[in-house]
Each structure stands twice: as structure tokens, then as C-alpha cells.
Amino acid sequence: MSPSPVLGTRWGGRLCALLLAAAVLAGAAPAAAAEGPTPRAPEGREAPVVLVGIPGLLWEDVTPEHTPTLWEMAGDGAIGNVSIRTATSRTCPTDGWLSVSAGQRALSERERFTVCEPAPAPVSDGSGASVPGYDSYIEQNLASPFSAPVGMLGQTVRDEGGLTLAAGPGAALGAADTSGRVDHYLPSARELTRERLEGVSLAVVELPELTRLYPDPATTTDGEGDPDPEDVPEWVREEALETLDSRMSSLIGALPTGSSLMVVGVSMDTGPSRLTVAMNGEMTAQGLAGPHSYLASESTRRPGLVVLTDTTATVLDALGMRAPAPTGGRVWQLDQRPATTEAAVGRLVDFNTAAVVVGASIPGFFSGLVALQLLIYAAAAYALHRYSDGERSKRALVLSITRVVALAGAAFPVASYLANLIPWWAATTPPLALLTSVLAVDALVVALAMAGPWRRTILGPMTVVAGTTTLVLFLDLCFGANLQMNSPTGYSPIVAGRFYGIGNIAFATFATGMLMAVAGIAHMLIGRGRRRTAVVTTLIIGVSSVLIVGWPGLGTDFGGVIALIPGLAVTTMMIAGIRITLPRLAVIGVTSLTVIALLAWMDYLRPIEERSHFGAFAAQVVNGEAGTVLARKLGAMLGTLGNWQLTLLSAGALLFLFAALNRPTNWRIGALQRAYEYAPTLRAGLTGSLVTALVGFAANDSGVAIPALALTVAVPLTLSACVWALQQQERSPEPDTDIDGTECLRKA
Numbered sequence: 001m002s003p004s005p006v007l008g009t010r011w012g013g014r015l016c017a018l019l020l021a022a023a024v025l026a027g028a029a030p031a032a033a034a035e036g037p038t039p040r041a042p043e044g045r046e047a048p049v050v051l052v053g054i055p056g057l058l059w060e061d062v063t064p065e066h067t068p069t070l071w072e073m074a075g076d077g078a079i080g081n082v083s084i085r086t087a088t089s090r091t092c093p094t095d096g097w098l099s100v101s102a103g104q105r106a107l108s109e110r111e112r113f114t115v116c117e118p119a120p121a122p123v124s125d126g127s128g129a130s131v132p133g134y135d136s137y138i139e140q141n142l143a144s145p146f147s148a149p150v151g152m153l154g155q156t157v158r159d160e161g162g163l164t165l166a167a168g169p170g171a172a173l174g175a176a177d178t179s180g181r182v183d184h185y186l187p188s189a190r191e192l193t194r195e196r197l198e199g200v201s202l203a204v205v206e207l208p209e210l211t212r213l214y215p216d217p218a219t220t221t222d223g224e225g226d227p228d229p230e231d232v233p234e235w236v237r238e239e240a241l242e243t244l245d246s247r248m249s250s251l252i253g254a255l256p257t258g259s260s261l262m263v264v265g266v267s268m269d270t271g272p273s274r275l276t277v278a279m280n281g282e283m284t285a286q287g288l289a290g291p292h293s294y295l296a297s298e299s300t301r302r303p304g305l306v307v308l309t310d311t312t313a314t315v316l317d318a319l320g321m322r323a324p325a326p327t328g329g330r331v332w333q334l335d336q337r338p339a340t341t342e343a344a345v346g347r348l349v350d351f352n353t354a355a356v357v358v359g360a361s362i363p364g365f366f367s368g369l370v371a372l373q374l375l376i377y378a379a380a381a382y383a384l385h386r387y388s389d390g391e392r393s394k395r396a397l398v399l400s401i402t403r404v405v406a407l408a409g410a411a412f413p414v415a416s417y418l419a420n421l422i423p424w425w426a427a428t429t430p431p432l433a434l435l436t437s438v439l440a441v442d443a444l445v446v447a448l449a450m451a452g453p454w455r456r457t458i459l460g461p462m463t464v465v466a467g468t469t470t471l472v473l474f475l476d477l478c479f480g481a482n483l484q485m486n487s488p489t490g491y492s493p494i495v496a497g498r499f500y501g502i503g504n505i506a507f508a509t510f511a512t513g514m515l516m517a518v519a520g521i522a523h524m525l526i527g528r529g530r531r532r533t534a535v536v537t538t539l540i541i542g543v544s545s546v547l548i549v550g551w552p553g554l555g556t557d558f559g560g561v562i563a564l565i566p567g568l569a570v571t572t573m574m575i576a577g578i579r580i581t582l583p584r585l586a587v588i589g590v591t592s593l594t595v596i597a598l599l600a601w602m603d604y605l606r607p608i609e610e611r612s613h614f615g616a617f618a619a620q621v622v623n624g625e626a627g628t629v630l631a632r633k634l635g636a637m638l639g640t641l642g643n644w645q646l647t648l649l650s651a652g653a654l655l656f657l658f659a660a661l662n663r664p665t666n667w668r669i670g671a672l673q674r675a676y677e678y679a680p681t682l683r684a685g686l687t688g689s690l691v692t693a694l695v696g697f698a699a700n701d702s703g704v705a706i707p708a709l710a711l712t713v714a715v716p717l718t719l720s721a722c723v724w725a726l727q728q729q730e731r732s733p734e735p736d737t738d739i740d741g742t743e744c745l746r747k748a
Helices: 010-026 068-076 093-102 134-142 152-159 169-175 234-253 310-318 341-386 392-421 430-449 460-478 504-527 531-550 558-576 582-604 613-623 626-642 644-660 671-678 680-699 705-731 742-747
Strands: 049-053 078-083 123-125 128-130 164-167 184-186 202-206 260-264 276-284 287-289 293-296 305-307 333-335
Touching: 049 093, 049 169, 049 234, 049 310, 068 234, 068 276, 068 287, 068 341, 078 341, 093 134, 093 152, 093 169, 093 202, 093 310, 128 184, 152 164, 152 169, 152 202, 152 310, 164 169, 169 202, 260 310, 293 305, 305 310, 341 392, 341 430, 341 644, 341 705, 392 430, 392 460, 392 504, 392 705, 430 460, 460 504, 460 531, 460 705, 504 531, 504 558, 504 680, 504 705, 531 558, 531 582, 558 582, 558 680, 582 613, 644 705, 671 680, 671 705, 680 705
Parallel strands: 049 202, 049 260, 078 293, 078 305, 164 184, 164 202
Antiparallel strands: 078 276, 123 128, 260 276, 276 287, 293 333
């Protein structure tokens, strides 16, 4: 394992600094990123590598009172959380063990996903044993989306001349070769002795004490076949933990000097999905010891967080072996952690708490977001037309309130990221604390937008909200994307779709904020007669955004670059007054693909263990496997149309934008057209945002989520500008504007 931190790459940090320096000239601020890890060459070993899988073990279970052995190991060794997501959202023990075997996300054969089926009992053949029906696991997983090569770990050890030992049925699944056989087999860890470990290269041990708390899923369930931890009294779990810790103590006592011990919570088959435990140590003459560190890996690039498939790569690395093909995981590395065990474990518990709360909150959060946005559109449409011919004082009040509400709706996504600056997960009721934090930050952003002299201009408040959105996510990417992790609109380590860079939803928010912000900045510059400066500023901010979105180790968003370049090009041409034609759009498309190909090829040239999914995709193109990946992503993209909430949000936003805001009122023309007269660059920012949203829908597996979140930012911001235009119409019924909006700005 490497002793270097995992926070980015050297070149990524330099690029980020350069982009921020450019952004300073256009209105941003500087930041920096840390250097990346230094790989260590694998070394051979004589003592065994021992992998202990403990299904369902959480860091909140590890205490000095009930698990003193595990607590001591946590104090002396390297520790971390494990994201156990496999090929399905529910990780049963069989799924976890098969994923360890394959080094890729795997799945078992269970027909009913509500019940975790036990691993089959191996059939002994002398000292060894074979797993019955192992071929079916291999065939099923090779046909799965991840093409997991079940048996790869055990087969690699056998091919390198090593011997495998498994203690327990689940362990046999993890250690078996491609024929389903292990060289030595023990029914349980209680039979493991130092003599049995002699000559063994890899020993895999299962400690199922926590899983055995639920012996009969048919009688111990919540009505849907899912074992409910609430059915088990606390003292029963505590007794199980004490038994587990005693087994662990005996196992450590049987390890010969020089052994490497890894402890991993391979599954979570009871209750909601969570992050489990990972530990690592070495057996010395004085006892078990290890580096006082957090575990990390290139899979997550986050201290204290690894993924289940990293286990496979780490085991092979400890044995001085390499997998015959790239695995889904990366070798464990080391990073700094707090000095005391209490503080280090406490942070891991807090991180897991945040992940669980956000995971449980996501459905309600997006339902609330959809309802809130649609309510804003309905109320605004009613207010704009109901009071268009009413009492003047009442109209003024309604318009003022509508503008503030619109800005609050647009600021909601960025508020969900900034809320992570507040330790809401440490509150007594984390879900309520999360909601309160988001609303409080939203109010602060709106107050900033309406506080300064810019509030009296058409695009001033819009630019503040859009600029805040852009700057927050830009800086977040430079500092490791910590605000996106465990955010309702970011990514979750439990869902495990992404661990670093910019997520698809965050991309939609960032890209829309950037395009609307440059529209506001360009309006101000053009109003001062500086159109060329407006175009240059747009290009500086836009190109910086494209690079940080696409650069491996920073944004690392393959589809984001494809989507953002056309939107930026359209916005820039409209600000510059250049006519948009089909040949020019074709050039833009070719440019997007060229930039993507260049970034992917540069990442492909890096060592395998340092590649992001850019380089991984380039390797798949070279190997002829890209078609399968693209087909899977296309299916995922089309499948998102079944998300009626986000589809309804997208349709409602477009209907409001082009019907309600364009509908003539007693102010004689539609509010949107009136806003375009006062601020022509608004059309550029909005058009570019719609182009990016449309291309993003087609280029990302998040599908309809891209336009839904893009419109969540763009439409309320546009509404705020339309309200200002109507307010101006109240004061000056017949505005006289030039095409640049210069006179409008002067009057404002």
C-alpha cells in the first residue's frame, strides 16, 4: 500500500491553479489541489495473506466494551469505510463474496431480491472442497453488465503457484478458482490453526455471527422479506459482537509472523444499505500492528473510503501478484487520520451517518424539489396574469415577491451543496438538520443577490445566484469535491455511481449556472460598449469550465464535455453577434468529440491503476469492448424517462418558459420577449443552457435528470429577469432600447 495521500494528481492540481488564475481575471478566486499517490511495486511474501469477511459489521459496532480486539486493531492499523455496492442495490453475502472473487461487481443467483440466500455448502474432496453449481455463478456474471470474471482471484493464486484456504461457505465463494475449488477447506473459522495455515498463500475466512442473528427470513422480516434489525434486541446484537470479537482474537493468535490481515465487511444483508468496516494490519513478533492511517484508493480518491472490489486488487498486490485483466478496484493506499482512535472512528461513523441520511432523503428531496418548482411556476403564471390589470400597488408587491421566490428556487441546488459546510450529520435529528441547513443557505444566497446595487438591474440578481452556483462547484472540484459527497444533488458512497469529480446532476447545475452567469456579465460589459471584452470573458470562463469538467482527476466527466462545448459555443456566438448555421454547429460537434478523444487518450497513457473512467473507456475502445458500454449507457439513459417526477419537472419548466412567460398580457407583449428587449444576452445564456441540457440528456446515462436540473436553475433565473422587465414597464410603458441593451442598462 502506498503511503501517499489520495486527493488528486500533480498535473490536475496545476491545471486547477491555472484555471483559477484565469477565472480571477473573469471574476473567480484561486484554489489548489494536493499531489497524488506514488505507486509501490508489489513484493513477494512467504507468510499468508488472510482476508476476513464479516457481513454486516459497521464502525458503530466497534467499541472498547463489546469488541476490544477489533478496537485495538483499529487503533494500531489502517482503517476505513467500505462501499459495498455490487451489481444490484442490495448486497447480500453471496454478492459480496463473488465480487471479491471477481474483482468486479457481481451478483448471486437469488430469484427473490428481498431474501438473501445462503452460500452453498462446499463438497469436500480430501483436504480441499468444491462449490456446487459454481459454473452457474460464472455464466450468470459473464452475461451481466459488469462481465464479472468470478473465480479470478483464486485462479490467479493457483496460476502463480500458490495455495488457497477457505473457512466457511461464503469464504469458499471468494477463494475458489474458476472450477469452483479451494485447496483447503474448513467448515468454520473455529477450526483454523497455525498448522493449517502452513504453506497457504491466501486464506479467506468468514465470520457470519451478525448474519446469524436472522436465521429465518420468513419469520424475522418487515413484511417484505427484508430482515429488520429492530426485531433483534440490542443485548442480542451485543452478545453476537462479543462472540465475533472472541473469534477474531483466536484467529489473530493463529497467525504466523509476517502474515498480512485484512478485515472487510463484505455485505449488508439486514436493514438499509450502509458503509461497512475495513481494517488492515501486519503480524509482527510483538503482535498485530499496522500503519496508523486511513485507507484510501484511486477508486474513491477519498481518505477513509474504499470500495469492495479494491479488496481483490489489494490482496493480489500483497501477494506480489497481478490480475490477468484490469479489475474494478484499486490497491488500498494510506492517508492521514486523527491521532486518537475515538476521533478516527468517530469520523467514519459520521460519514456513514451522512450517507445513510442522504440516501434515505433523496426520494423525498427530489419529490419536494419537483413540487416546489412546479408550485413556483403555477403561482408565477397566476400572479403575472391575474394582477396584470389590477391595482398598481398590488401588482408591485406581487412582482417583488415573485422575483424573490424565483431566485430562491434557482439557488436551491447550490444551497444543497453549501449545506455540507454545516455539520448537520452530527445533530440529534440529521434529516431535519439537513433540510434546515439547505433552507438557511438558500436564504443567504438570495439575500446576497438582493442586497447590493445590482438588485436594481435586470440581470444583477440572476448573475449573483448563477455566479455563486458556478464558483462554489468550481472551487469544490479544485478541493476534492467534498461538497458533492453526501449531498442530495451530489453523489452517495452507498449508491456508488461516482466518488470524485463532478456528478451528472452537479454538472447540469454548474453548466447552467456558468452560461447564465456569463450572459449577465456580458450584458454589463456590452452595456458599457465593450462587446469584444464580453466575448473574451465568456471564452475564458467557458473554456476554464470545460477543462475542469473534463480533466481526469478534477471533473472527470466524459459526457459533460460533449454537452458543454455546444452550449458554450452557441452562447458565445450569440453574444458576439455571429449567426448560427448548420456548418458551424457541425464544427462545434467535431470539436467536442476531438476534445473528448484527446482527454481520453491522455488518460489512457497513464498507468492502469491511475486511470479514471476516461482512460478506461479509451482502453475499451482499443479492445473493442466500447459497444457494450455504450449500449448499457443508452439503455440507462432511455430508462430515465420512466422517472415521471423529473420528466414532469422538465415538461413543466419548458411549458412555463415558452407558454406562460411568452403569453401576451396587458403589458402588451410576453414577459420573456420584454426581458429580451432589455437584456439581449439573456437569450444567449438561456439558449446555450437549453442546448447543453439537450445534448447532456443524450450523452449521459442520467438522461432526463440533466435537463430537469438545468431547467431548475435556468427557468427561475429567467423568471427573475422577466419580473424586472415587467416592473420597468410599470415605470416606463414605452422603453426605447438599442440592440445591445446599452440604453436599458443606463436607464436602470
